[in-house]
Amino acid sequence: MNQALVKTNPNWKVLVEDWARSGLTQKDFCRKRGISHANFVKERGALIRRGVGPPSARVPADKSTQASFAQFIPVSVEPPPPALPEIVVELPMGVVIRFRGFQA
Secondary structure (H helix, E strand, O other): OOOOOOOOOOOOHHHHHHHHHHHOOOOHHHHHHHOOOHHHHHHHHHHOOOOOHHHHHHOOOOHHHHHHHOOOOOOOOOOOOOOOOOOEEEOOHHHHEEEEOOOO
């Protein structure tokens, strides 16, 4: 693997290419290389805006995010169950007793 990390001025184009080939998430790649994830995201965005870098560098930042874009989950919407009857008993001095779901 190409070691593009230079402490004073990293070669961001090479780093982005290395990340795209690595199969790692951006955070994991940055952690392993000892670089700031925030700087990586910023510099990667600048490269993309300039049209520089591999097309694979345009994938989402996290594989879990990428998977959520690629897959749909079937959903069925059902009406709420009918409200069950309620019996309310009001006693002196403001005492209220409620029986919910009571089947008469």
